[in-house]
Amino acid sequence: MTDLAAALEAFKAATGCDAGVWTQSANGSRTWEAATNRAPPPDTFPTVAEGPRALDTPDGAALIAAIPGARRAWLVVGPARTPEVRLEPQLTFLLSVVGQLMQSALEVEHAANELAERYEEINLLYTTSEILGRTVNLEEATSRILYEISETVGARKAVVLVHDATARSLIASAVLGVPAEALRPIPVDDPASVSAKVFRTSHPAILDPDEMIWEGEQAIRKGGMLSVPIMWTSPGGKAEPLGVVNLSDRRSGQPFTAGDQKLISAIATQIGTAIQNARLVNESLSQQRLRQEMQHAHDLQMRLLPDVSVVAPTATVAARVVPTESVGGDLYNLFRFGSGKTGIMIGDVSGHGYQAALIMALVMSASAIHAQTTSDPGETLSALLASMREELATTEMYVSLFYAVVDRNLGRLHYANAGHPHAFVILKSGKVERLPALDPPLGMGKSAPSGTSRPWTVGDLLLLFTDGVADARDRHGERLGEERILEIARRCHDQQPAQLLDRIFALLDQHTGDTRRRDDLTIVALRS
Numbered sequence: 140m141t142d143l144a145a146a147l148e149a150f151k152a153a154t155g156c157d158a159g160v161w162t163q164s165a166n167g168s169r170t171w172e173a174a175t176n177r178a179p180p181p182d183t184f185p186t187v188a189e190g191p192r193a194l195d196t197p198d199g200a201a202l203i204a205a206i207p208g209a210r211r212a213w214l215v216v217g218p219a220r221t222p223e224v225r226l227e228p229q230l231t232f233l234l235s236v237v238g239q240l241m242q243s244a245l246e247v248e249h250a251a252n253e254l255a256e257r258y259e260e261i262n263l264l265y266t267t268s269e270i271l272g273r274t275v276n277l278e279e280a281t282s283r284i285l286y287e288i289s290e291t292v293g294a295r296k297a298v299v300l301v302h303d304a305t306a307r308s309l310i311a312s313a314v315l316g317v318p319a320e321a322l323r324p325i326p327v328d329d330p331a332s333v334s335a336k337v338f339r340t341s342h343p344a345i346l347d348p349d350e351m352i353w354e355g356e357q358a359i360r361k362g363g364m365l366s367v368p369i370m371w372t373s374p375g376g377k378a379e380p381l382g383v384v385n386l387s388d389r390r391s392g393q394p395f396t397a398g399d400q401k402l403i404s405a406i407a408t409q410i411g412t413a414i415q416n417a418r419l420v421n422e423s424l425s426q427q428r429l430r431q432e433m434q435h436a437h438d439l440q441m442r443l444l445p446d447v448s449v450v451a452p453t454a455t456v457a458a459r460v461v462p463t464e465s466v467g468g469d470l471y472n473l474f475r476f477g478s479g480k481t482g483i484m485i486g487d488v489s490g491h492g493y494q495a496a497l498i499m500a501l502v503m504s505a506s507a508i509h510a511q512t513t514s515d516p517g518e519t520l521s522a523l524l525a526s527m528r529e530e531l532a533t534t535e536m537y538v539s540l541f542y543a544v545v546d547r548n549l550g551r552l553h554y555a556n557a558g559h560p561h562a563f564v565i566l567k568s569g570k571v572e573r574l575p576a577l578d579p580p581l582g583m584g585k586s587a588p589s590g591t592s593r594p595w596t597v598g599d600l601l602l603l604f605t606d607g608v609a610d611a612r613d614r615h616g617e618r619l620g621e622e623r624i625l626e627i628a629r630r631c632h633d634q635q636p637a638q639l640l641d642r643i644f645a646l647l648d649q650h651t652g653d654t655r656r657r658d659d660l661t662i663v664a665l666r667s
Contacts, residue, residue: 144173151175155220163211202226207374238374243412281313295388298359321358334383341380343367345395361388365395367403371411381411445473454481454667457636461660468495469661474510479548485603486540516542516555517590524581537582547667552595557588565600569629601665607658619650636664
């Protein structure tokens with residue numbers, strides 16, 4: 140199996156997408172170079188300037204795009220085995236990998252033509268290509284390649300150094316004839332280091348035995364040394380150094396030649412392509428793992444939210460939470476107390492992501508405890524603030540919270556509002572009354588939240604939502620605002636809470652379209 144075929148098979152195994160590469164020969168005919176699922180050719184093949192084009196195949200939709208480079212070739216991605224897989228990002232990722240593989244193969248081919256009279260060197264190029272095609276582990280591949288290089292040019296000491304951008308140093312990836320513990324990272328800006336200079340300038344160097352002797356490289360050098368940069372050329376043609384190959388202590392005692400330099404440069408290009416491909420694959424896998432972890436975190440967070448049926452039949456509740464990221468800081472909670480009493484809470488943690496989700500989980504667990512000790516909303520929020528004050532201060536976050544206890548038997552709505560702006564009662568008459576904030580959000584003030592009460596009539600509707608709903612923007616940046624939401628609540632007052640939420644979210648979707656949402660969305664409606 141060729142490197143290209145192996146890469147396509149690995150891509151299919153990782154993503155569930157078929158892929159293939161068409162190539163054009165000198166006479167203009169086009170054939171499959173490698174493919175996991177071959178489809179009929181399109182009527183016309185796109186150019187690089189045209190970009191990707193949709194392609195219908197017997198098995199489903201696919202994309203085709205021209206591969207940048209000297210060779211006329213096209214990449215086909217698709218169809219996908221699962222509908223969740225999006226073809227556009229997969230095509231973008233694979234174009235880079237395939238382009239580098241084909242560029243590497245082309246460079247190896249050119250080098251082989253130039254060195255047709257040198258059997259050992261040609262054999263080395265072939266062996267290196269085979270090692271990179273069969274070996275998944277990059278360190279293992281570079282070690283084997285380094286051994287083959289050393290055998291061909293007769294070097295007893297050899298090392299492959301790879302650039303670590305975080306440490307700004309060259310780190311040994313493979314060594315030969317040198318104790319690993321004797322090798323220290325080489326700073327790329329060290330003026331005395333041959334390896335650092337070759338990396339910075341991207342130019343190889345052949346050094347005489349007495350030239351540029353540096354203490355930090357004594358372990359990898361004896362006599363003359365050949366130092367060659369490991370280069371990677373992007374599809375746009377920009378060359379980037381990724382490391383250095385050093386060879387020394389030649390068995391023949393002869394100095395390294397321009398021919399040796401040319402050969403090792405060709406091998407270093409292959410190593411550079413392997414390093415970059417490994418990084419791209421690792422980055423893709425890391426992104427996939429992150430997406431999976433974020434999805435698991437989202438599922439776990441959603442399980443923390445109560446089912447609306449816990450308050451039935453005393454009250455009818457509908458609730459919906461849509462985080463702007465996979466996890467977020469919006470929350471709601473429900474409590475059934477008996478004697479016709481129902482507790483309902485909504486909150487919005489400042490910020491987004493994991494930290495906001497952690498505070499959200501703490502609020503959920505603490506509120507469940509404190510709500511059982513008292514039915515007074517002010518006392519509940521005061522106890523909640525006392526138990527979470529340290530966490531809020533440490534994270535420099537705050538929580539806007541509205542908590543109400545609806546007493547249907549006595550006809551009262553008791554509530555405490557700590558900085559939550561969107562809390563409303565819609566009366567049977569259709570009149571809308573705001574339940575104003577009585578205190579600042581938890582974490583922004585030191586005083587204990589207070590509570591109050593108002594009349595409640597059977598059939599009244601309590602509507603609560605977070606900032607993300609009113610602040611939702613369209614593509615022109617215009618806010619949705621409260622009024623349009625409240626107008627729907629007035630018109631749909633007699634409908635079930637679940638139907639009301641459907642209408643509000645339909646309005647949200649119509650307003651925002653495909654605009655990326657900036658904040659979490661949470662809406663809760665209660666009728667008792």
